Amino acid sequence: MTATKIKTATFKHIEAELYAYPDTKKEIARLREEILHGKANDDENIGGGRSNIPGRPTERVATRLVMSKRLRNLEEVAEAIDRVYERLPEGHQKLVKLRYWGKYRRPTWDDIAGKLFISKRQAMRWRDEIVHLIADQLGWR
Numbered sequence: 202m203t204a205t206k207i208k209t210a211t212f213k214h215i216e217a218e219l220y221a222y223p224d225t226k227k228e229i230a231r232l233r234e235e236i237l238h239g240k241a242n243d244d245e246n247i248g249g250g251r252s253n254i255p256g257r258p259t260e261r262v263a264t265r266l267v268m269s270k271r272l273r274n275l276e277e278v279a280e281a282i283d284r285v286y287e288r289l290p291e292g293h294q295k296l297v298k299l300r301y302w303g304k305y306r307r308p309t310w311d312d313i314a315g316k317l318f319i320s321k322r323q324a325m326r327w328r329d330e331i332v333h334l335i336a337d338q339l340g341w342r
Contacts, residue, residue: 205333205337205342207332211336211342212332214341215336215341216301218278218335219282219300219331222279222301222302226279229272229276232269232271232272232275233272281338284338285331285335285338289331292327293327293330293331295317296313296331297331299312299313300313310325
């Protein structure tokens with residue numbers, strides 16, 4: 202585990218991002234689709250003059266993809282979770298799937314510990330480690 206301590210609010214925010222991860226992936230796909238195939242001409246230049254957006258469609262789409270702050274933020278969080286998840290041992294990955302990505306109810310720590318054949322305290326240590334690794338990836342404290 203990392204030596205840096207993260208704020209309680211950051212810890213809770215990262216946990217919220219883990220819970221929302223499947224929806225975040227869907228939102229990223231939706232935003233990309235909207236940017237790529239959305240409105241053909243969304244000229245915001247109401248007052249006249251020339252637009253600063255390139256006139257060619259390919260460049261216009263590329264510019265919108267790069268300039269979409271919401272898309273960039275969602276991708277940054279999703280990529281950090283992906284990178285950390287891929288490097289986790291199998292048991293830690295199962296914990297993430299059980300606790301954060303289950304389709305129905307959220308299991309208790311006792312339920313998770315029982316399914317992974319570890320103690321409740323060990324399951325919570327793994328959770329702390331996972332959240333800290335994601336915080337490190339994002340540069341959050």
